[in-house]
Amino acid sequence: MTDFVPARYFTPLLAAFFFLMFAGDAAAARIGELVQTDPWQQMRRFFTFSDPGLRLGLIGALLFGATCGLLGSFIVVRKMALIGDAISHAVLPGVALGFLWSMDKDPLAILVGATIAGLTGSLVVELIQRTTKIKQDAALGIVLASFFAVGLCLIRMIQNNNGASKITGLKSYLFGDIAVLDRQDILTITAVVIITVLLVVLLYRPLLTIGFDREFAYSIGLPVKLLDGIFQLFLAFSIVVALQAVGVVLVSALLITPAAAAYLLVNRMHHMLWVASAIGMLSAVLGVFFSFLGSNLPTGPFMVLGASSVFLVAYLFAPRHGRVTRWLRHRSRRRDVSNENTLKSIYRILEQGAANGAGNVVQIDKLAGERRVSKAELLTDLRRLRRIGAVDLIAQGRDVMLTDAGLQRARRVVRNHRLWEVYLTNEAAYASNHVHDDAEKIEHFLSEEKVAEIEHQLDYPEVDPHGKPIPGRIGA
Amino acid sequence: MPDKNVHVPALEVHDLTVSYLRRPVLYGVDFAVPSGRLVGIVGPNGAGKSTLIKSIMGLVPSSGGWAKVFGQPVKEQITRVGYVPQRESVDWDFPVNVMDVVLMGCYGRIGLIRRTGRAEQAKARAALDKVGMLPYAGRQISNLSGGQQQRVFIARALAQESELYLMDEPFAGVDAATEAAIITLMKEMRDAGKTVIVVHHDLATAREYFDMLLLLNMRVVAFGETGEVFTGELLQQTYGGRLTVLSEIADKLAKEGS
Amino acid sequence: MNLHRIFVEPWQSHASHYWPVFAMAFFVTVACGLIGNYLVLRRISLVGDAISHSVLPGIAIAFILTGSRSGTPMFIGALVAGVAATLLIEVLHSRSRLKQDAAIGITFSTLFAIGVILISIHGAHTDLDLDCVLFGKMDFLPGREPVFLGVPGVTVTMAVVAICVGLLIIIFYKELLVSSFDPSLAASMGINPRLVHYLLMAILSVVVVAAFISVGAILVIAMLILPAATACMLSDRLWLMMILSVLHAFISSLGGVHLAVALQVPTAPASVVVGAVCFVVVWIVSPRQGLISLWLRSHRADRAPEVRSAGNV
Known part of the structure; x- marks a missing residue:
C-alpha cells in the first residue's frame, strides 16, 4: 500500500530519452551557436524539437530536474536546505581542479573533482561544528564562501593561462548554460540519474526513517552514518550534473524549490518524491524554453524562476495549505456561520410567536432587530439564504418565510x-x-x-x- | 524476586559514565534490571535521565563503563531492544501518515532493502489497534494531538516486537486518558514477560505505576523495588534540598501507603 | 624578482593605485566584520547571505532606470530589495509549514535569479555585469574619478558606511548585546527585539550594497562571517571579538592585495582566501578551542583515565 515503485514507470521514460538522444544529428549546431532569430521562429523551433542541440539540452534538463526533485525532497524534509546551498557553492574549486587535471571540459574529471570538493566542504562544516563553538549557520557560511573564493581564484588563473576558447566552457559552470551540454555530458548525467533513482528506490525506507527520527533509526540498528555518507555522495553527484546547465550559484534552488512546492502540495513522502521530480523537470524545461527564446541568456536563472513560479502557485493554491484556498475556506465557513445565525434568529422569533399561529413567516424588520444588523446587511444574508433554498422572501420583500429545508x-x-x-x-x-x-x-x-x-x-x-x-x- | 531469568538480567549497566563537552553528566551508573519488570527512572531536571537511556542505546557516546542487554552488548541485541524517543524530538510536519510511522518499527528486522509485506502491515495494524489508534491509520501526523502522537510512538515500539523497551518521557504533555491507556498497556507488556524502562518526571504517579524505581541524580541514588526506595530520605537525596516540599509529600504518601 | 613584484612594487610611488584598493578592501571587511559579529551571535549568518543575494534585483533595477551606478538610487533599490527579502522569508515560513531554511533558500535564489536575468537582458556593461556579481570590481577602482585625496567616491562611501556602522555599534552596544543574547529579556527592558532585528537587517543591507561594487554579491558572506568566526575562537567577550574582527579585516585585506598581485586574480576572492587561511590557522592553534589543544587534552585524558573528561563530543 505504501510502496514506492517508480522503476516500472522509469523504464519507458528512460527508453524515450535514449531515443531522443540518438535520433539527434551529432554534427548539428548547438543552441548557443544559433544566429539571432525572432521569438516566434524560436518558439516554433522549440516545439518541433528540430534543433538537435536543443534536444540534448531538454533531455539533460528532464534528467537532472528529476534527480534534483528526488534528492531535494529529502533535503527539504530534513531541513538541510542551506547545507545543500553550501555544498553546491563548495564544488566550484573541484570543478576548476577537474578542469586543470584534464585541461579540457572532461565531464568525468569534473564530476570527480567537484564531488570530492563537495564532500570535503560538508566534512569541514561538520568538523567546525564538532570542534568549536561555532554554530551550523556560521560554519556553512564559512565553507560556502571560502570554497567559492578559492574556486573563483582558480578559474581566473586558468583563464589567465589559457586562451579564450576554454573560458566559455568554464564560465557556464557559474550561471549555467544548457547549450554547452554535449552527448558525453548527457551520458554522464544519465548514469548519475539511473543510480540516484536506484538508490532512492532501494533505500527509500531507511532514508525516510532517518529523515523522520534519527535517534530511532540508530536505535533499530540502521547504519545511519553510512546512509548519510551515501546520501551526501549522491547529493554531490546530482549537484554536479546539474551544474553546467544551472550554475554553481543557483543549483541549490533547483534542489529546494521544487521539493518545497511538493511539500506544500502533498502529505506523503513517496508522493512528494513524485511531485517534486515532476516540478523539477517542469522548471528545468521552462528554463530551457525561456533561455532558448532569447538566446545568449544564462539558463540557470530561468530554471530557478520556473521553479519559483510553480512554488508560488503551490503556496497560494495548494489544496489544504495554500493561502488563497485557506482564505476561501475561511470565508465560506464564515458565511455558513452567518447563514446559520440568521436561520437561528428566525427560528427564535417563530418560537416566541408560535402561540399566535404566525406560521413560518417573520417580518424582516423584526429579524433585523433580533440579529442587531442593518436591514441592508440582513437582505444580503437573506438573498444568499434564498439561493441555497433555505428561505423565501415574500410580501414584496417585507417578510421572510422559512422553507422546509x-x-x-x-x-x-x-x-x-x-x-x-x-x-x-x-x-x-x-x-x-x-x-x-x-x-x-x-x-x-x-x-x-x-x-x-x-x-x-x-x-x-x-x-x-x-x-x-x-x-x-x-x-x- | 523469583524469576526464571533472574540470572541473565534484561539490562545490566556497569559503571556507565557520560560527559558532555568535557563536563560529566552521569557518574559510574550501576544497576541491573531483571526481565519482566516495569521500571521507572525518576530524578530532577538535568539529572541525566534521558542521557542515561540514550547512552544505553549508544546514541550518546559514553566515556566509560558498559551496558549489556540479555548478557550481550546492546549493538548485538539491537532487535531485542525498542527505544521510544521523546515526542518533541521529531518534526511532526514530516510528510508521513500514522501507518508509515508505525511501519518504521519493522524496518530494523527486515533489513535495508527489503520491502514491507503483508506480515508487517498486519503487525503495524495490530500495534495501532492496541493503542486505540487504528481508525487514524491513514491520518497525516501533523493532525494528531499530543496524546495521539505519543500513542503512535508506542505503537511503533510495539511493532518492533522487542523484549526490552526504553521509553523517554512517554507521559510528557499527554492527556489523562492517554496516560491511563499507556500505563495499562505497559502493565500488559510486563505481564507478557517484556521489560519496560520508563523515564518519568512525575513523582506523584511514579509510586503507583512502577514495580521498581531508579532514583537518579547524576549518579544512582537508589535502585530497587518501589516500596523499598520510595522513602523520604532517598527522595530527599535525589532531589537535593531544593524540592523539600515534594519530598515531604512523598514521605506522607509513603507513610499512608504502608 | 618575484617577491619584489608582489610585496614591494604595489606600494611604490609609481604604482600607488594599490592604496585605494587596499583601503576599499579594508573598509569593506571592517564594516562587514563588525556587523557580522551580530549575525554569528544571533545564529542568522545565512540571512546575511540571503540578503546579499537578494539586493541584486534592487541594484539592477536602479541601475537600468538611472543608467548610473552612483549612490542614492542604488542604495534605495537595494534597501527595498533587502527589506523585502527579510519580510518574504518571514511570511513564507510563519504562514506555511515550510521551515526557515527552505524559506531562506527559495527567497534569495528567486530574487537573485531575477537580478541575474535583468543584468543579462540589459546586456554587458562595464560597470554592472555578471563578473561584477561574482568577483567584484575592486581592482578597477584606481581607474575611477578620484573625489577626495585621490580616492574614488565609492571608497569614500564605504569608509563613511564603515565608520557609521562602528559608531552605531558603540552607541547601541548594550541594546544590541541584550537583544541578541536574550530577546525576551530585552523586551522586558523596553527594547523591541523585532525593531532591533529589522534595524540590523537594514544596516546589513546598506553595508552589503556599499560593498557590492567591490566584492560582488556572493563573497560578501565571507566578509561577514569569517572575521567574527575567527574572533570568537580567540575570545569570549564581545568587545574583544569586535577588535579582533577589525584585526582580521586588516590582515585579510592586506594579504588579499598581495595574493591578488601574486596570482593575478581579483582582489575580492583573494582577500576571502586569505581570511579563510587566517580562520584555519586560528582554528588549529587557538589556545582553548584549537584543534591542537583539543588533541592535547584528549591525549592527556587517555593517559589519565581517572579524569573522565575525554573530548567525545
Missing part, C-alpha cells in the same frame, strides 16, 4: 446550541449563565455523530439550562 437546518443549529449548553452545565460543571458564548461558537461545528453521542450521554434531555425546549432530532 431552512426549518430543518435552523432546528439543527438551535438543538446543537441548547444541547451543548446542557452538556457544559451537566458534564463540565459550567455555571448556566456562562455557557451561551461557548455554545454560540460550537453550534456550527458539531457533527451528527457527536450530537448523537452527547444526547446518549445526557440521556436525551428535552430542555436547556434556561428552560427552553430542545428541538427533537431531524425527522423525529
Whole structure:
C-alpha cells in the first residue's frame, strides 16, 4: 500500500530519452551557436524539437530536474536546505581542479573533482561544528564562501593561462548554460540519474526513517552514518550534473524549490518524491524554453524562476495549505456561520410567536432587530439564504418565510446550541449563565455523530439550562 | 524476586559514565534490571535521565563503563531492544501518515532493502489497534494531538516486537486518558514477560505505576523495588534540598501507603 | 624578482593605485566584520547571505532606470530589495509549514535569479555585469574619478558606511548585546527585539550594497562571517571579538592585495582566501578551542583515565 515503485514507470521514460538522444544529428549546431532569430521562429523551433542541440539540452534538463526533485525532497524534509546551498557553492574549486587535471571540459574529471570538493566542504562544516563553538549557520557560511573564493581564484588563473576558447566552457559552470551540454555530458548525467533513482528506490525506507527520527533509526540498528555518507555522495553527484546547465550559484534552488512546492502540495513522502521530480523537470524545461527564446541568456536563472513560479502557485493554491484556498475556506465557513445565525434568529422569533399561529413567516424588520444588523446587511444574508433554498422572501420583500429545508437546518443549529449548553452545565460543571458564548461558537461545528453521542450521554434531555425546549432530532 | 531469568538480567549497566563537552553528566551508573519488570527512572531536571537511556542505546557516546542487554552488548541485541524517543524530538510536519510511522518499527528486522509485506502491515495494524489508534491509520501526523502522537510512538515500539523497551518521557504533555491507556498497556507488556524502562518526571504517579524505581541524580541514588526506595530520605537525596516540599509529600504518601 | 613584484612594487610611488584598493578592501571587511559579529551571535549568518543575494534585483533595477551606478538610487533599490527579502522569508515560513531554511533558500535564489536575468537582458556593461556579481570590481577602482585625496567616491562611501556602522555599534552596544543574547529579556527592558532585528537587517543591507561594487554579491558572506568566526575562537567577550574582527579585516585585506598581485586574480576572492587561511590557522592553534589543544587534552585524558573528561563530543 505504501510502496514506492517508480522503476516500472522509469523504464519507458528512460527508453524515450535514449531515443531522443540518438535520433539527434551529432554534427548539428548547438543552441548557443544559433544566429539571432525572432521569438516566434524560436518558439516554433522549440516545439518541433528540430534543433538537435536543443534536444540534448531538454533531455539533460528532464534528467537532472528529476534527480534534483528526488534528492531535494529529502533535503527539504530534513531541513538541510542551506547545507545543500553550501555544498553546491563548495564544488566550484573541484570543478576548476577537474578542469586543470584534464585541461579540457572532461565531464568525468569534473564530476570527480567537484564531488570530492563537495564532500570535503560538508566534512569541514561538520568538523567546525564538532570542534568549536561555532554554530551550523556560521560554519556553512564559512565553507560556502571560502570554497567559492578559492574556486573563483582558480578559474581566473586558468583563464589567465589559457586562451579564450576554454573560458566559455568554464564560465557556464557559474550561471549555467544548457547549450554547452554535449552527448558525453548527457551520458554522464544519465548514469548519475539511473543510480540516484536506484538508490532512492532501494533505500527509500531507511532514508525516510532517518529523515523522520534519527535517534530511532540508530536505535533499530540502521547504519545511519553510512546512509548519510551515501546520501551526501549522491547529493554531490546530482549537484554536479546539474551544474553546467544551472550554475554553481543557483543549483541549490533547483534542489529546494521544487521539493518545497511538493511539500506544500502533498502529505506523503513517496508522493512528494513524485511531485517534486515532476516540478523539477517542469522548471528545468521552462528554463530551457525561456533561455532558448532569447538566446545568449544564462539558463540557470530561468530554471530557478520556473521553479519559483510553480512554488508560488503551490503556496497560494495548494489544496489544504495554500493561502488563497485557506482564505476561501475561511470565508465560506464564515458565511455558513452567518447563514446559520440568521436561520437561528428566525427560528427564535417563530418560537416566541408560535402561540399566535404566525406560521413560518417573520417580518424582516423584526429579524433585523433580533440579529442587531442593518436591514441592508440582513437582505444580503437573506438573498444568499434564498439561493441555497433555505428561505423565501415574500410580501414584496417585507417578510421572510422559512422553507422546509431552512426549518430543518435552523432546528439543527438551535438543538446543537441548547444541547451543548446542557452538556457544559451537566458534564463540565459550567455555571448556566456562562455557557451561551461557548455554545454560540460550537453550534456550527458539531457533527451528527457527536450530537448523537452527547444526547446518549445526557440521556436525551428535552430542555436547556434556561428552560427552553430542545428541538427533537431531524425527522423525529 | 523469583524469576526464571533472574540470572541473565534484561539490562545490566556497569559503571556507565557520560560527559558532555568535557563536563560529566552521569557518574559510574550501576544497576541491573531483571526481565519482566516495569521500571521507572525518576530524578530532577538535568539529572541525566534521558542521557542515561540514550547512552544505553549508544546514541550518546559514553566515556566509560558498559551496558549489556540479555548478557550481550546492546549493538548485538539491537532487535531485542525498542527505544521510544521523546515526542518533541521529531518534526511532526514530516510528510508521513500514522501507518508509515508505525511501519518504521519493522524496518530494523527486515533489513535495508527489503520491502514491507503483508506480515508487517498486519503487525503495524495490530500495534495501532492496541493503542486505540487504528481508525487514524491513514491520518497525516501533523493532525494528531499530543496524546495521539505519543500513542503512535508506542505503537511503533510495539511493532518492533522487542523484549526490552526504553521509553523517554512517554507521559510528557499527554492527556489523562492517554496516560491511563499507556500505563495499562505497559502493565500488559510486563505481564507478557517484556521489560519496560520508563523515564518519568512525575513523582506523584511514579509510586503507583512502577514495580521498581531508579532514583537518579547524576549518579544512582537508589535502585530497587518501589516500596523499598520510595522513602523520604532517598527522595530527599535525589532531589537535593531544593524540592523539600515534594519530598515531604512523598514521605506522607509513603507513610499512608504502608 | 618575484617577491619584489608582489610585496614591494604595489606600494611604490609609481604604482600607488594599490592604496585605494587596499583601503576599499579594508573598509569593506571592517564594516562587514563588525556587523557580522551580530549575525554569528544571533545564529542568522545565512540571512546575511540571503540578503546579499537578494539586493541584486534592487541594484539592477536602479541601475537600468538611472543608467548610473552612483549612490542614492542604488542604495534605495537595494534597501527595498533587502527589506523585502527579510519580510518574504518571514511570511513564507510563519504562514506555511515550510521551515526557515527552505524559506531562506527559495527567497534569495528567486530574487537573485531575477537580478541575474535583468543584468543579462540589459546586456554587458562595464560597470554592472555578471563578473561584477561574482568577483567584484575592486581592482578597477584606481581607474575611477578620484573625489577626495585621490580616492574614488565609492571608497569614500564605504569608509563613511564603515565608520557609521562602528559608531552605531558603540552607541547601541548594550541594546544590541541584550537583544541578541536574550530577546525576551530585552523586551522586558523596553527594547523591541523585532525593531532591533529589522534595524540590523537594514544596516546589513546598506553595508552589503556599499560593498557590492567591490566584492560582488556572493563573497560578501565571507566578509561577514569569517572575521567574527575567527574572533570568537580567540575570545569570549564581545568587545574583544569586535577588535579582533577589525584585526582580521586588516590582515585579510592586506594579504588579499598581495595574493591578488601574486596570482593575478581579483582582489575580492583573494582577500576571502586569505581570511579563510587566517580562520584555519586560528582554528588549529587557538589556545582553548584549537584543534591542537583539543588533541592535547584528549591525549592527556587517555593517559589519565581517572579524569573522565575525554573530548567525545
